Amino acid sequence: MTETLLSVRDLKVSYQVGKGSIDAVDGASFDVPRGSIVGLVGESGCGKTTVARALTRVIADNASITGGQILFDGQDIAALPEREMNALRWRDIAFIPQSAMNSLDPVYTVEYQLNEVLRRRGGLGRRQARARCEELFEMVGIEAGRLGDYPHQFSGGMRQRVAIALALALNPKLVIADEPVTALDVIVQRQILDQLRELQSMLGISVILVTHDISVVAYVCDRTVVMYAGRIAEAGPMDAVLMEPSHPYTMGLRNAFPDLKGAASGVLTPIEGAPPNLAFPPPGCRFAPRCPFAVETCTTQQPALGMVAPDHRVSCHRADEAAKLRQEAARTETWLADA
Amino acid sequence: MSHLKAMASRALQLALVLWAVVTILFLMFRLMPGNPMAAYIDPTFTVEQQEALMAQFGLDKPLWEQYLIYLGNLLQGELGQSFRYREPVAERLMTLLPNTLILTFSSLIVAYTFGILAGAYLAWRRGSVVENTAIPLVLTTRAMPEFWLGMVLLAVFSFWLGWFPAGGTRPAGASYDSLWALYTSREFLSYLALPALTLAIYSQGLPLLLMRSNMLDVMKEDFVTMARIKGLSNWSVVVRHAARNALLPVMTSFAIAVGYQLQGNVVVESVFSWPGLGRELVNAVSASDYPLAQGAFLMIAVVVILMNLIADLLYSLLDPRISHA
Numbered sequence A: 001m002t003e004t005l006l007s008v009r010d011l012k013v014s015y016q017v018g019k020g021s022i023d024a025v026d027g028a029s030f031d032v033p034r035g036s037i038v039g040l041v042g043e044s045g046c047g048k049t050t051v052a053r054a055l056t057r058v059i060a061d062n063a064s065i066t067g068g069q070i071l072f073d074g075q076d077i078a079a080l081p082e083r084e085m086n087a088l089r090w091r092d093i094a095f096i097p098q099s100a101m102n103s104l105d106p107v108y109t110v111e112y113q114l115n116e117v118l119r120r121r122g123g124l125g126r127r128q129a130r131a132r133c134e135e136l137f138e139m140v141g142i143e144a145g146r147l148g149d150y151p152h153q154f155s156g157g158m159r160q161r162v163a164i165a166l167a168l169a170l171n172p173k174l175v176i177a178d179e180p181v182t183a184l185d186v187i188v189q190r191q192i193l194d195q196l197r198e199l200q201s202m203l204g205i206s207v208i209l210v211t212h213d214i215s216v217v218a219y220v221c222d223r224t225v226v227m228y229a230g231r232i233a234e235a236g237p238m239d240a241v242l243m244e245p246s247h248p249y250t251m252g253l254r255n256a257f258p259d260l261k262g263a264a265s266g267v268l269t270p271i272e273g274a275p276p277n278l279a280f281p282p283p284g285c286r287f288a289p290r291c292p293f294a295v296e297t298c299t300t301q302q303p304a305l306g307m308v309a310p311d312h313r314v315s316c317h318r319a320d321e322a323a324k325l326r327q328e329a330a331r332t333e334t335w336l337a338d339a
Numbered sequence B: 001m002s003h004l005k006a007m008a009s010r011a012l013q014l015a016l017v018l019w020a021v022v023t024i025l026f027l028m029f030r031l032m033p034g035n036p037m038a039a040y041i042d043p044t045f046t047v048e049q050q051e052a053l054m055a056q057f058g059l060d061k062p063l064w065e066q067y068l069i070y071l072g073n074l075l076q077g078e079l080g081q082s083f084r085y086r087e088p089v090a091e092r093l094m095t096l097l098p099n100t101l102i103l104t105f106s107s108l109i110v111a112y113t114f115g116i117l118a119g120a121y122l123a124w125r126r127g128s129v130v131e132n133t134a135i136p137l138v139l140t141t142r143a144m145p146e147f148w149l150g151m152v153l154l155a156v157f158s159f160w161l162g163w164f165p166a167g168g169t170r171p172a173g174a175s176y177d178s179l180w181a182l183y184t185s186r187e188f189l190s191y192l193a194l195p196a197l198t199l200a201i202y203s204q205g206l207p208l209l210l211m212r213s214n215m216l217d218v219m220k221e222d223f224v225t226m227a228r229i230k231g232l233s234n235w236s237v238v239v240r241h242a243a244r245n246a247l248l249p250v251m252t253s254f255a256i257a258v259g260y261q262l263q264g265n266v267v268v269e270s271v272f273s274w275p276g277l278g279r280e281l282v283n284a285v286s287a288s289d290y291p292l293a294q295g296a297f298l299m300i301a302v303v304v305i306l307m308n309l310i311a312d313l314l315y316s317l318l319d320p321r322i323s324h325a
């Protein structure tokens, strides 16, 4: 048993749109160690959900995985026959969606939907399934008496707990949570994140937490993978990436979000401009059009994902100047001047 | 509890609609040109009969008083005397109602069973050759006039192949111990087959297309995607989740369709000489049998209104978002 549960290597996913195609994920590589929470963070539209769904291989009708490997427990599940992949789903890889409201079937009770996975996928008998339902509800802090309720009878936060209970039902090795708290208010967000963290460490499972909110990553994650326009910008231990970012985009993200643990200044500076159209991505570094530190090579050559420290990778031509760039990035003018 | 309250207010609403229908019928037949008594009294009735009806419906009284008497009579199921049959309208209609209901329900059950299954299947096979040929075919059945379809079925299965009788509900001269004995007899079924099939073919398009488009919408819902991510079988995903949700509005449309069908029946009942409400209504109107026409209108309206109420009930039964609000 290695320390790495999941290793995504050069993953490519594209969407067919009319006659053309969008390379929504264009060579993403990152690792998920066992027993850790990895935050996958980036602006809306950068390809986070596409990556998350590719890991389950339940993707949109017009999507296809066009390259790369997804090594799960040493096995490349990108190349697995559908039957074998389906056997893995939910038993080994479970999913917590953004909106538990829409992802629970409105016409069945929560118990029915738990039973569905426990019995059909987990092979449990009726009694065992009932006991497991009660156990799961206790784990997520809902009274067992509410098992017979329908999804619409729960509050938003409770529904998200139900979704967590569902995800944990079959003791998976990996839980992928796609924006699990985005739809909730801040106080409930904290509660759900605390619970997720607690259950994750209690059960020793791995979690990929997809979010556009860097403060969520700062709050619960062990590691961070920063995505930009379908590629990985920076990946490493959470503290290293967020406290001493080496990629200008990560530096910019940090300035743009409030409430970041240990963030010194109270001033928020957004990154000007918008991510590129993925149907016609710019050559070279995709962040170049918005990067205050872009130099000549940035617009012609794609930077490789290189090591800046053991376990910390960055895809930037000026990664070795990171310390200097961080100082400049801390100044608001840096981000205004360029636009 | 709020659920019960909602149902009660819906029932009240429908009672108001019924009252409006009753009132419109009253005014329509009273304010027709000619003798206002024409609504109830045929000149060929005997003097005693005429006088009895004058008294029963207060036809010599002012309009508002007639209205009250009319409402009172209705509450007691008193609809007057048919001009043509010289018998109480209510009795006459009660012998026709079962025929109409049997024809309507049997054809709609066939149409909906087929439509729901085929619609779900076509949604699942979206974009396939099967779907591309089936949809124009279904649209064709929607466009065919009922009487034409009825005639074709008659020509083929009755006159040519001789498999089914041509019209009516029973062989000439046949008699049965009870209505129940008639309706459960094999002969009755063979008489029912062609008109029911005609209506079923005509009606199957609506549930089919509705089911298909609902399915296509539901298949895009997150919970269907989640069912796949859970690794559930295709059957579970398509039937237990997608079809079950897509079914809700289709089931409601069934009750509404019963109401529409009662009107559509007119044509088919005429083609197959089926003694039902629709055919009777047409005959009554053309024979100026006003009490009978009025009664038939009313009865159809009552069934339509009742089915609307049932549609609501059905929806709240099938949709936990309403029943467990």
Ligand SMILES: Nc1ncnc2c1ncn2[C@@H]1O[C@H](COP(=O)(O)OP(=O)(O)O)[C@@H](O)[C@H]1O
Pocket (backbone or CB within 6 Å): A015, A016, A017, A022, A024, A042, A043, A044, A045, A046, A047, A048, A049, A050, A051, A060, A062, A063, A278
């Ligand atoms: N089914 C689809 N067809 C075409 N383009 C899509 C589809 N789904 C997502 N995209 C595009 O792919 C890119 C990445 O989307 P997504 O993975 O949802 O991003 P994120 O989750 O980071 O917000 C976006 O540009 C989006 O518009």
Ligand code: SF4
Pocket (backbone or CB within 6 Å): A247, A248, A249, A285, A286, A287, A288, A289, A291, A292, A293, A294, A295, A298, A303, A315, A316, A317, A318, A319
């Ligand atoms: S490669 Fe160049 S443009 Fe891209 S982030 Fe680094 S400095 Fe900016």
Ligand SMILES: [Mg+2]
Pocket (backbone or CB within 6 Å): A048, A049, A050, A179
């Ligand atoms: Mg997303």
